Amino acid sequence: MKILLIGANGTIGKILEPDLAKNHEIISAGRNSGDFRIDLSDSNSIEKLFKEIKNIDACICVAGDCYTGDLLSLDEEKINIGIKNKLLGQINLVLIGQKYLNDNGSFTLTSGKMGDKPVTNNTAKAIVNGGINSFVLSASLELERGIRINAISPGKVSDIPFDVLINAYSKSINEPINGEIIKVNY
Template identity: 85%
Template sequence: MRILLIGVNGEIGKILQPELSKNHEIISAGRNSGDFRIDLSDTNSIEKLFKEIKQIDACICIAGDCYTGDILSLDEEKLNIGIKNKLLGQVNLVLIGQHYLNNNGSFTFTSGKMGDKPIKNNIAKAIVNGGINSFVLAASLELERGIRINVISPAKVSDIPVDDLINAYLKSIETTANGEIIKVNY
């Protein structure tokens, strides 16, 4: 399988890339690293990436910035960091990428525990992760050509057994799962 992996230099990317490359061809992309550059907050950058890379079977996104801080420090500008990068970035990967992904391909996104179980000082993450989860549930009902979409919602990565995290992403790309929020070690 030919997999576009976005966010290779992040914590999850450093775990996934070597594992996935054992059985799949990985094309890596990131803001500052990887085979290709992408700015998730820029639709032109997303379109350019999909035009440059051909024959993609799966797109996995494990990238996207988000603000952490209490409600007194939160304002629209800080909230928009996560909305523009992580939420709309992943949404736009589908809106644009669905036209380039191979038939029966898949999108796998990453949200996080805060979408379901927020803790103090993480309102922006709760909004963004919850939005990603809702988008995946809705988009799975409408994607055509057999294209599937799922989201991995992990707890704090340092608290998750590596195999559980890897298996969640493998479930999304290697099975027929569609429209699932795959929770990892809540």
């Protein structure tokens, strides 16, 4: 399987890439590293990436910035960091990428536990992660050509055993599930 891994040099990407590379061809993409460059906040950058890479079976996104801070410090500009980058960036990966992904391919997005279990100082993350989960649930009803979409919603990554995190992403790409929010280590 040919997998596009966006955010391969990030915390989760560094865990996933070596394991996935044992059985799959991995094409990495990131803002500053990887085989290709991508700016998730720019739909033209997303389109360019999909035009450059052919025959993608799965797209996994483990990238996206989001603001952390208390409610009093939150403003439109800070909320838009996560909306434009993590939320809209992953939505655009699907909206644009569905035209390029192989039949019966899959998208795996990454949200986070704040979408279901917010804590103080994380309102922006709660908005973004909840939005990603809602998008996955809805988009799964309409994607064509057998394309599937799921989200991994991890808790604090440093508290998750690597094999548990890897198994969640592997489940999304290898099993015939669609529209699932896979919660990891809540």
